[in-house]
Amino acid sequence: MYSKTVMDHFRSPRNVGVIENADGKGEVGNPLCGDMMTIYLKINKDRIDDIKFQTFGCGAAIAVSSMLTELAKGKSLDEAKKITNKDVAEALEGLPKNKLHCSNLGADALQLAIKDYEARKAGKPLEEPVRKELHMHKHGEGCYCPYCDTQLPEGENTCPNCQLSVIQKH
Amino acid sequence: MNIVNLDHLSANPLLPEVQEAMIQAIRANFGNPSSQHKLGDRASEALEKARESVALLINSGSPKEVVFTSGGTESVNLGVKGVAWAKAEKGKHLVTSNVEHNAVLRSLRRLKMMDYKVSSVPVDSHGRVNPSDVAKAIKEDTILVTIMHSNNEIGTIQPIEEIARITRERNVVFHVDAVDSVGVVPLDVQKLGVDLLSFASNSFYGPTGVGGLYVRRGTHIWPLLDGGVQENNRRAGTENLIGIIGMGVAAELAARDMTSRIAGMKKLKDRLLRELPNTINEYIVNGHPELSLPHLVSVSIKYIEGESLVLMLDDENIAVSTRSACAAGALQASHVLLSIGRDFADAQGTLVITFGLDNSDEDVTRFLKALKDAVKTLREISPLYAKAAQA
Numbered sequence: 047m048y049s050k051t052v053m054d055h056f057r058s059p060r061n062v063g064v065i066e067n068a069d070g071k072g073e074v075g076n077p078l079c080g081d082m083m084t085i086y087l088k089i090n091k092d093r094i095d096d097i098k099f100q101t102f103g104c105g106a107a108i109a110v111s112s113m114l115t116e117l118a119k120g121k122s123l124d125e126a127k128k129i130t131n132k133d134v135a136e137a138l139e140g141l142p143k144n145k146l147h148c149s150n151l152g153a154d155a156l157q158l159a160i161k162d163y164e165a166r167k168a169g170k171p172l173e174e175p176v177r178k179e180l181h182m183h184k185h186g187e188g189c190y191c192p193y194c195d196t197q198l199p200e201g202e203n204t205c206p207n208c209q210l211s212v213i214q215k216h
Numbered sequence: 217m218n219i220v221n222l223d224h225l226s227a228n229p230l231l232p233e234v235q236e237a238m239i240q241a242i243r244a245n246f247g248n249p250s251s252q253h254k255l256g257d258r259a260s261e262a263l264e265k266a267r268e269s270v271a272l273l274i275n276s277g278s279p280k281e282v283v284f285t286s287g288g289t290e291s292v293n294l295g296v297k298g299v300a301w302a303k304a305e306k307g308k309h310l311v312t313s314n315v316e317h318n319a320v321l322r323s324l325r326r327l328k329m330m331d332y333k334v335s336s337v338p339v340d341s342h343g344r345v346n347p348s349d350v351a352k353a354i355k356e357d358t359i360l361v362t363i364m365h366s367n368n369e370i371g372t373i374q375p376i377e378e379i380a381r382i383t384r385e386r387n388v389v390f391h392v393d394a395v396d397s398v399g400v401v402p403l404d405v406q407k408l409g410v411d412l413l414s415f416a417s418n419s420f421y422g423p424t425g426v427g428g429l430y431v432r433r434g435t436h437i438w439p440l441l442d443g444g445v446q447e448n449n450r451r452a453g454t455e456n457l458i459g460i461i462g463m464g465v466a467a468e469l470a471a472r473d474m475t476s477r478i479a480g481m482k483k484l485k486d487r488l489l490r491e492l493p494n495t496i497n498e499y500i501v502n503g504h505p506e507l508s509l510p511h512l513v514s515v516s517i518k519y520i521e522g523e524s525l526v527l528m529l530d531d532e533n534i535a536v537s538t539r540s541a542c543a544a545g546a547l548q549a550s551h552v553l554l555s556i557g558r559d560f561a562d563a564q565g566t567l568v569i570t571f572g573l574d575n576s577d578e579d580v581t582r583f584l585k586a587l588k589d590a591v592k593t594l595r596e597i598s599p600l601y602a603k604a605a606q607a
Contacts, residue, residue, distance in 0.1 A: 056527060062597050073599070081521075081542070084599045100599035102561075104523040104542030108597060149542070 049139040052109040059108055061115035063098040070163030072155040081107045085114070085155040089163055092123045099155075106141050106149040113137050114152030123160055129153050220579045223535045224511065224572035225368060225396060230462065231421045231573075237465040238423065241458045249455055250446060259457055266464025273420075273467040274413065275404040276430055283447045284460050287427040288395035288416035290440070292319040294429050294451065295391040295412040298437030299360045300327050303389070307357025308332045311388075313345045313374075314555040316364055320393055321551075324362075342504040343372035343556045351382045358388050365394035365403065365413075369539050369552040369568060370503035371512035373397070380409035389435060395419060395427070399470035400509060401478065411435045417459070421573070422466030426459035481511040481571045488513055488569065488580050495584045496591050502556060502566070511572065514539070516558055517565040519601035520594040525567060528590040534583055539566040561600065 048056070065086035075082040081103035088096035097119050099111040114134050118126050131153040135141045141150060158172075165172045189198045221229075230238070241262070247255025249263045264279065271279040285291045300310065312324060314336050324334045337349040345363060354361070361383050366373045376392055383390040391412040397403055398413070399420025405413055412435060416427040431437060431450065443452030470477075489501065492515070502514040517525070522538030529536055539550040541564060553563040569583070595601040 053527075056524070057531065059597065064602065082599055100597060100602060102519065102564075102598045102600045103521050104540070105527045107521075107542075108524060145542075 047142060048105060048109070049141075051113075051137075051139045052106060052141065055109035055112040055138065056105045059112040061098050061112065061119070062100070064100065065096060065098050068159075070159040070161075070166070072157065072159030072162055074151045074155045074158060081149055081151060083107065083111055083151050083155045085111075085152075085159040087159045087163055089123070094118050094121050094123070094126055097156075099152075104145070104149055106145040107151070109138055110134055110141075110150055110152040111155075114156055118156055123163075126156065127160060129156060217533045220534045220582055221572060221574060222569045222579065222583060223537045225568065225570040226537055227424070228418050228421045228572060229574065230423060231466060231469060233469060234422055234462045234466045238458055238462040241461045246457055249457065250444065262461055263455055263457060266460045266467075269464040269467040269471075270428055273471045274398060274415070274430055275406055277406060278433065280448065281405075281431055281433060283429045283431055283450045284455055285427045285429055285451060286456070287418075287425055288393075288414055289319045289427075291414035291416070291427045291429040292317070292391075292393050292395070293323050294437065294440050295393075295414050295431075296320060296323040296360065296362055297327065297440060298450075299389050299391065299412065299435075300332055301438040302436045303359035307355075307359045309355050309358045310334050311350060311353045311358055311361045312336050313339060313363050315339050315343055315367055315369075315372075315552045316362070317368055317393055317395070319395075320362055320364070339372075339555055341557050342507075343367055343370050343502070343552065344504060344507070345374050345379070347375050347378040347382055350379050351386075354382070354386050354388055358386070360389045360391060362391040362393065365392050365397040366401070366509050367503070367552060368396050369550060369566075370514045370556065371509035372504045373401070373507045373509070376408050376410065383411075384409060396509065399467065399474075400511065402474060405430050405432070412437070417463035417466055420466050420470040422463040423459045426456055426463045428463075477573060478510045480573070481575075484571045484575055484577070484580055485510060485513055487577065488584070491580070491584055495588045499565075500558070500562065502553065502558070509570075511570050513569040515567050515569070516553070516562045517567065517591060518562060519565065519598045519604060520591060521564045522566055524594055525565070525587075525590055528593065529583075529586055532582075532586040532590075534586050536583075537568040537570070539568060540564045 065088050068086040069089040070087035073084045084100045086098045087094055097115045099115055101108050101111040117129055117137060131150045134152050135150055162172045246259040249260040267279040267282050271282050276282060285294060308331060310332060328334060335353040337345055337353050339345055350361060363374055363379055365376055380390050389411045392410045394403060394413050395416045396419055398415035411432045413430040418424045437450060439450050439452060441452045446452055446455060498518040500516045502516060521542055522540030523543040526536055526538045539553055541549045549560050549563045553566055
């Protein structure tokens with residue numbers, strides 16, 4: 047089911063742990079299936095000197111976190127800002143289709159950690175960690191699937207595109 | 217290293233006697249059981265012999281009450297939709313429980329698209345239905361109650377006999393999904409007093425792709441498949457004779473050996489539950505402490521996710537199942553675990569361990585050791601564990 051690279055990162059995850067007094071911290075989670083990911087950054091001269099993660103989730107979620115830390119380590123913040131969830135999935139030689147939206151949160155956590163670092167530097171630390179929304183409100187009216195951005199029919203608790211369950215509670 | 221199979225609910229190996237009977241059947245020159253010549257007669261005799269063995273296993277009043285199907289899913293679909301269609305003129309209301317298998321849930325969902333209404337009764341923290349809730353849910357236009365015998369995720373056995381008393385008194389047909397019970401625990405359809413009961417051959421070491429529906433005499437159902445008049449007009453299509461012969465032999469063996477099988481598996485289950493507290497901490501055992509399948513243990517392990525655990529145990533050549541949303545194709549948390557009060561995170565860390573005839577004490581030892589290591593590794597990665605430790 048998983049590629050060799052995914053299984054390698056799952057079996058021997060790189061950069062697991064916590065950085066005490068981290069310069070930036072990003073925590074994202076998927077409240078429906080429960081995956082949670084925290085990224086810690088140590089920044090030196092606008093470069094990621096060290097990065098560590100903690101993850102609660104499936105094999106894909108753990109492999110994604112591990113690969114993300116490898117991609118980001120040593121990069122300048124400008125370079126790191128360009129890392130997307132898609133890049134992580136590609137570096138892992140692909141993820142099962144149903145895991146692409148749900149477990150592929152690594153880059154989101156990294157971007158949040160960078161934002162946290164920059165906010166602290168500007169003297170305005172971010173508030174509580176941001177979790178992935180139950181559903182999203184954008185493009186004006188209506189609710190959108192938090193995983194694939196498809197508009198949800200009213201009252202529907204399954205996304206018609208990716209078939210994941212969503213909660214439409216306001 | 218040999219693989220320790222602790223996932224017998226997903227698949228059971230065929231017993232040697234079953235294999236042998238099926239190989240003989242493949243080699244035999246059987247005709248079509250519906251044909252009137254000698255080749256047909258020979259096939260028909262083998263078919264009816266298997267039907268008798270299966271009828272005996274569930275103590276049906278007559279072999280004619282057994283309809284062969286392609287397995288548990290078809291049996292459930294036939295039991296639920298077959299009654300709903302046949303009784304549509306009397307009413308369109310059905311009653312079920314919150315912890316049913318998808319075969320029941322999705323059959324009902326399909327019926328809802330056809331203007332049927334469904335009421336679902338809750339379960340207690342052990343996963344048991346209260347029969348008085350069923351009584352309350354039955355209305356004037358209720359045509360069917362469908363409740364499972366044992367739960368496939370947590371093993372809890374339902375008070376079927378009490379519910380059957382209510383359905384009889386109210387003149388409502390009662391279907392029971394007993395796919396994980398028949399051939400595993402003693403089950404007597406006459407004593408239970410049910411009208412329809414679904415079962416599958418693989419649950420008792422027969423082949424997959426074969427099952428059956430007990431239809432009490434006088435219970436009217438419409439077929440799902442239209443065609444020939446096989447199975448007394450209740451299931452069209454030439455019978456899967458080789459599979460059915462395998463199921464017949466498996467049924468005979470299950471009836472013969474049931475007491476010793478239960479004792480053997482119960483011993484392994486009891487030992488696992490006894491030694492679990494010395495192996496890991498912070499977990500919840502799901503299901504009823506006594507009224508439960510003898511070979512199933514469901515345990516929700518906090519702060520970790522089940523699919524990761526399954527993959528790690530697989531690396532140690534141990535096969536178990538999880539009820540984590542991450543491992544489910546639909547990526548949804550288990551409705552059964554949520555119904556008995558587990559939260560999303562705890563449901564994520566749920567393992568289902570099911571013992572079988574090939575397991576030994578040594579397997580439990582190997583499992584416990586591997587579990588201890590895997591839980592430790594995953595908790596070290598988990599932010600939830602770190603947070604709980606801080607608090």
